[in-house]
Amino acid sequence: MEAKISIQNIYYTYADGNEALRNISFDVQANEVFVLFGPARSGKTTLLRLLNRLSDLTEDADFRGVITFNGSDIFGRAVDVYNLRRRISMVFAIPTPLPGSIRSNLTYGPQMAGIRDKHVLDQRVQHSLQQAALWDEVKDRLDSSAMALSGGQKQRLCLARSLAMEPEVILLDNPTSGLDPLSTSVVEETLRDLRERYTIIMVPHSVQQAARVADRAGFMLDGELIEVAQAEQMFLHPQNKRTEDYITGRFG
Amino acid sequence: MSRQQTQRLAVILITAVAVLVFIPVLLVIFYLIASGIGAINWEFLTAMPRNGMKEGGIMPAILGTLILTFGTAIVSMPVSILAAIYLAEYAKDNRLTRTIRMAIVNLAGIPSIVYGLFGLGAFVLAAGFGTSILAGALTLGIMTMPVVISTAEEAINAVPQQFRTVSQSLGATKWQTIRHQVLPHALPGILTGMILGLSRAAGETAPILFTVAAFYVPTLPSSVFDQTMALPYHLYVISTQVPGMPLSIQYGTALVLLMITLTLTLLATGVRTSVRRRRDW
Numbered sequence: 001m002e003a004k005i006s007i008q009n010i011y012y013t014y015a016d017g018n019e020a021l022r023n024i025s026f027d028v029q030a031n032e033v034f035v036l037f038g039p040a041r042s043g044k045t046t047l048l049r050l051l052n053r054l055s056d057l058t059e060d061a062d063f064r065g066v067i068t069f070n071g072s073d074i075f076g077r078a079v080d081v082y083n084l085r086r087r088i089s090m091v092f093a094i095p096t097p098l099p100g101s102i103r104s105n106l107t108y109g110p111q112m113a114g115i116r117d118k119h120v121l122d123q124r125v126q127h128s129l130q131q132a133a134l135w136d137e138v139k140d141r142l143d144s145s146a147m148a149l150s151g152g153q154k155q156r157l158c159l160a161r162s163l164a165m166e167p168e169v170i171l172l173d174n175p176t177s178g179l180d181p182l183s184t185s186v187v188e189e190t191l192r193d194l195r196e197r198y199t200i201i202m203v204p205h206s207v208q209q210a211a212r213v214a215d216r217a218g219f220m221l222d223g224e225l226i227e228v229a230q231a232e233q234m235f236l237h238p239q240n241k242r243t244e245d246y247i248t249g250r251f252g
Numbered sequence: 253m254s255r256q257q258t259q260r261l262a263v264i265l266i267t268a269v270a271v272l273v274f275i276p277v278l279l280v281i282f283y284l285i286a287s288g289i290g291a292i293n294w295e296f297l298t299a300m301p302r303n304g305m306k307e308g309g310i311m312p313a314i315l316g317t318l319i320l321t322f323g324t325a326i327v328s329m330p331v332s333i334l335a336a337i338y339l340a341e342y343a344k345d346n347r348l349t350r351t352i353r354m355a356i357v358n359l360a361g362i363p364s365i366v367y368g369l370f371g372l373g374a375f376v377l378a379a380g381f382g383t384s385i386l387a388g389a390l391t392l393g394i395m396t397m398p399v400v401i402s403t404a405e406e407a408i409n410a411v412p413q414q415f416r417t418v419s420q421s422l423g424a425t426k427w428q429t430i431r432h433q434v435l436p437h438a439l440p441g442i443l444t445g446m447i448l449g450l451s452r453a454a455g456e457t458a459p460i461l462f463t464v465a466a467f468y469v470p471t472l473p474s475s476v477f478d479q480t481m482a483l484p485y486h487l488y489v490i491s492t493q494v495p496g497m498p499l500s501i502q503y504g505t506a507l508v509l510l511m512i513t514l515t516l517t518l519l520a521t522g523v524r525t526s527v528r529r530r531r532d533w
Contacts, residue, residue, distance in 0.1 A: 109422035
């Protein structure tokens, strides 16, 4: 089967000379939850931002290697980068609703893509909120400010905002970083339901969370991918000594 | 002196200096009101001048100032905002950008009489607009631009970076992002700068001296190629060029001019305060 996303020998160096990624290769299959974990500053976020070319916003960085999405190079000349970001959508570590109503946050992506039909937009709003397990909490106040939501609700709104674009892949960069345990478990449960329809690549909050949600996982350290394996093998029988040390808490 | 006493003394001194700033403003306002309020009545505000401007009203000058202020806005607003967007969102740190920034800083430092002479040379003579509202508004517009560009750029930069990142992560183009996520939030700040720039333009004499202002015109302007009277120049004329001009008319004219610029300034402050209160980020 063709990989959903294939990453082949990529290197990424920031303008200040910081080598964020070194020779990384792995595939992500459709409808799996792929977790990228490792200590801070190991390159996980940099890698996520490359996958939908949000990295374009960072000036003067040096990128080498190939990333394909459904078999075609995402840096290819004919690629519509805006469409790519709708197909591969990012949820950030800090929940960042745009100023405005709950509804306007959800319709923003589709509207920027040119969808004007109110019926379609309403449907997207409801459907995405339901998938993000937020519909019941906000259905009566869709037109009130998104800023008034709690932290956990904001993060699920951001998830819904990504889903409203009907993407194929969702990138989650530590989506539960600022959340309490209850909100965290709601988000994790939501992710489990979402894998039926989406491919999910996630940077987790902790090794424990990685183990809870991953189908497969990759361990990153200092810009290198140390090991990729099925979740069970990764977290119970890691092959690499450094992976084992990190998982068992000997460093990091 | 103990440390506490030093501290107390310092606070008193600093407060006193801060209050001092306030005093000239209040003095000017109260003095003008006290001396000029007697001249102000309906006729003064709405009638044409009569008897060598020693009687009647100053309506043509008020109208001229309002027209010129409006014209200044039309000239400087679009260019300034587009320039600010370019500088804040698109400009890379290269020679072109540095040249533009240097030009803006220098424009801001040019004395207003030089703008007046420039307007005379460029718009009145070279462009052939003659002494006209068009030439005056262009001159005032250019004079206003540096202030408006700087405040607009600041307002644009004050919009949190994350809104831009989020917007683009949702598939918006850079322009869509600016249009939908940056400008709406920067607009109040841009307007504030614009209004402050206009209040300065409304009160300037030198730039309009050679480009538009008329000593006395018996009729109101009917097109942008006409001359017009304007309050600052009118004030200058009746204070220095007309013998036997009643003092009350001079103070009344000054008071009207002050009220116009003061209203604009207060409006700017009001816009800023109300927006700050309403926004939730």
